[in-house]
Amino acid sequence: MSEYAHPEVLVSTDWVKENLGKDGIKIVEIDVDTQQYDVGHVPGAIGLNWETQLQNQVRRDIASKEEFEQMMRDVGISNDDTVILYGDNNNWFAAYGFWLFKLYGHKDVRLMNGGRNKWLNEDDKELVAERPSYAASNYTVSEVNNDLRALLPKVFEAQQGGHNLVDVRSPDEYTGKVIAPPGMSETAQRGGHIPGAANIPWSTTVQGDGTFKSLGDLKELYGSKGVDFAKPTIAYCRIGERSSHTWFVLKYLLGVKDVRNYDGSWTEYGNLIGAGIEK
Amino acid sequence: MNHQTRVYESVFEMLPTEENPSPIVRINRLNPEPDFRMYAKLEWQNPFGSVKDRAAWSLLSDLEARGELSAERGIVEPTSGNTGISLAGMASARGYKTRTIVPNKVPMEKKVMLKMAGADLDVVTDDLCPSPGMGDGSINLAKTYAKSQKSRYVMPNQYENEHNVNAHIRTTGPEIRRQTEGKITHLFTSLGTCGTVTGCATYLKEQNPDIKVYAVQPSEGHDVPGLRNVSQLDVSKLFNPDLIDEILEIDFELAYTRALELCQNEGLFAGPSSGLIFEGACQIASRDKNGFGVMIFCDSIFKYVSNMVKHIPELSEGTTPPNAK
Numbered sequence: 001m002s003e004y005a006h007p008e009v010l011v012s013t014d015w016v017k018e019n020l021g022k023d024g025i026k027i028v029e030i031d032v033d034t035q036q037y038d039v040g041h042v043p044g045a046i047g048l049n050w051e052t053q054l055q056n057q058v059r060r061d062i063a064s065k066e067e068f069e070q071m072m073r074d075v076g077i078s079n080d081d082t083v084i085l086y087g088d089n090n091n092w093f094a095a096y097g098f099w100l101f102k103l104y105g106h107k108d109v110r111l112m113n114g115g116r117n118k119w120l121n122e123d124d125k126e127l128v129a130e131r132p133s134y135a136a137s138n139y140t141v142s143e144v145n146n147d148l149r150a151l152l153p154k155v156f157e158a159q160q161g162g163h164n165l166v167d168v169r170s171p172d173e174y175t176g177k178v179i180a181p182p183g184m185s186e187t188a189q190r191g192g193h194i195p196g197a198a199n200i201p202w203s204t205t206v207q208g209d210g211t212f213k214s215l216g217d218l219k220e221l222y223g224s225k226g227v228d229f230a231k232p233t234i235a236y237c238r239i240g241e242r243s244s245h246t247w248f249v250l251k252y253l254l255g256v257k258d259v260r261n262y263d264g265s266w267t268e269y270g271n272l273i274g275a276g277i278e279k
Numbered sequence: 280m281n282h283q284t285r286v287y288e289s290v291f292e293m294l295p296t297e298e299n300p301s302p303i304v305r306i307n308r309l310n311p312e313p314d315f316r317m318y319a320k321l322e323w324q325n326p327f328g329s330v331k332d333r334a335a336w337s338l339l340s341d342l343e344a345r346g347e348l349s350a351e352r353g354i355v356e357p358t359s360g361n362t363g364i365s366l367a368g369m370a371s372a373r374g375y376k377t378r379t380i381v382p383n384k385v386p387m388e389k390k391v392m393l394k395m396a397g398a399d400l401d402v403v404t405d406d407l408c409p410s411p412g413m414g415d416g417s418i419n420l421a422k423t424y425a426k427s428q429k430s431r432y433v434m435p436n437q438y439e440n441e442h443n444v445n446a447h448i449r450t451t452g453p454e455i456r457r458q459t460e461g462k463i464t465h466l467f468t469s470l471g472t473c474g475t476v477t478g479c480a481t482y483l484k485e486q487n488p489d490i491k492v493y494a495v496q497p498s499e500g501h502d503v504p505g506l507r508n509v510s511q512l513d514v515s516k517l518f519n520p521d522l523i524d525e526i527l528e529i530d531f532e533l534a535y536t537r538a539l540e541l542c543q544n545e546g547l548f549a550g551p552s553s554g555l556i557f558e559g560a561c562q563i564a565s566r567d568k569n570g571f572g573v574m575i576f577c578d579s580i581f582k583y584v585s586n587m588v589k590h591i592p593e594l595s596e597g598t599t600p601p602n603a604k
């Protein structure tokens with residue numbers, strides 16, 4: 001892990017086990033399938049729900065600065081806590097949470113490599129059903145890093161050139177054969193991809209045990225698809241969770257300076273009147 | 280127990296063994312090659328209704344023998360339905376509790392059947408964008424129960440447990456050998472946990488290395504309960520490609536249309552995985568011309584009425600009075 005551009009943002013399952021219950025460390029589980037946390041989680045882990053807590057409940061938007069602040073206060077996370085995120089589906093929503101924590105300026109946030117599934121399959125790791133409770137904090141958000149986020153105008157600007165656009169969905173979504181994976185309720189009117197985007201599915205960045213591939217392999221993967229690490233880069237998927245995973249890879253493992261997550265993703269872009277689409 | 284008069288002191292005495300095999304029945308009207316004999320092994324004749332009676336009994340007896348079960352500590356298991364139905368039926372009859380975890384695409388009939396058999400039921404969303412290391416939602420949730428609530432649950436894990444394979448080495452394999460008087464040349468199975476194919480192939484190839492083993496897999500994006508496409512097989516630790524001569528990929532719609540043909544032409548009320556196996560067997564029979572094939576027909580069509588109607592919508596036509604509003 002030490003070879004990555006920012007190795008400090010990644011911890012192993014063993015590291016988490018050794019640091020369980022330590023002051024100043026808060027472990028947070030964020031799942032696609034929220035029943036998993038309810039049945040069992042890493043001892044002491046707080047559970048956050050991406051649908052009801054990480055999103056604004058009225059507008060289509062991420063939790064606002066005030067909502068994020070209140071959520072941190074309620075669950076008892078302080079500004080100087082080290083936050084360790086993990087989740088199911090190889091950290092899809094844990095990575096989305098990581099992006100949100102960084103957007104709202106949390107200093108020390110890290111991802112558990114391999115996520116929930118790696119922990120689950122290691123014999124020496126425990127899971128508990130009891131929910132922890134921590135004293136409320138007085139968390140304050142003092143900076144908002146909007147440069148980690150791509151809104152629609154930025155996506156149009158990127159299409160003019162000088163940028164990498166990375167579509168991290170499955171090949172069938174990229175080519176427009178399907179609009180979304182089967183059974184998903186959030187879809188779009190049209191299928192296809194943003195003109196000029198390269199298809200590098202998020203899953204190609206991980207190994208068999210769900211941990212990230214080596215730096216060399218990642219460089220080769222993105223390089224072979226024409227990604228120029230010196231250029232500003234935008235990653236997108238369907239609703240911005242799988243692309244958070246790739247955003248993390250590009251920014252923290254590969255060290256690309258300017259990477260943004262387009263959280264509107266295909267469910268915004270594929271609904272626009274008149275926007276260019278490639279198939 | 281007396282298999283002649285079929286008088287039994289408990290349902291467990293009805294479980295299949297070499298002395299009490301599930302029947303094999305010849306395919307007549309739908310056989311494409313007169314010189315290729317095709318027999319279907321009707322696993323729905325087992326007391327809990329599927330091939331999974333074999334694995335479930337093997338898993339449950341092992342847990343019992345090791346003292347893992349009690350009135351307070353039951354079973355948790357991921358299932359596409361059949362293993363759960365067998366386990367729940369057996370466990371209820373012995374006084375243990377069962378919790379089954381199923382993917383959402385499992386048909387309603389099976390979900391309700393699990394509850395009727397006495398199981399607690401958890402349903403997980405289907406896997407959206409499978410990738411290495413992600414596992415399978417139902418397996419992951421079952422493992423989570425087994426790990427976080429050890430005093431309440433033990434997980435046999437049919438995807439990894441050798442007793443699943445052993446059940447077929449002990450029963451299915453010897454039954455087939457005896458029923459065909461050793462004449463079997465081709466075995467046709469499907470791939471789920473792979474207990475059936477690995478166990479039967481191990482036994483039969485040991486008896487006669489010339490026996491060919493064919494496995495069918497539904498095309499990607501399928502909804503054939505119990506089966507896995509090769510891309511979904513990394514969770515099936517019992518899969519051993521060395522024992523399989525050929526894996527045939529078959530359009531999953533044929534699982535449903537072939538099952539219907541078996542109902543309407545052979546009097547065999549076979550479920551969709553049997554339909555897929557039948558299609559694979561017909562392809563090989565037409566190619567090889569000569570042989571003695573046995574197909575494992577895992578379960579019957581009764582649990583798939585909703586799937587059948589979804590895939591063959593005409594089946595729901597005329598099911599209400601013509602003047603009904």
Ligand SMILES: Cc1ncc(COP(=O)(O)O)c(C=O)c1O
Nearest residue numbers: 361471472473474475505552577
């Ligand atoms: C209907 C049906 N067909 C086929 C199979 C596959 O059998 P196996 O798991 O032994 O590979 C299953 C297993 O769940 C099943 O339920």
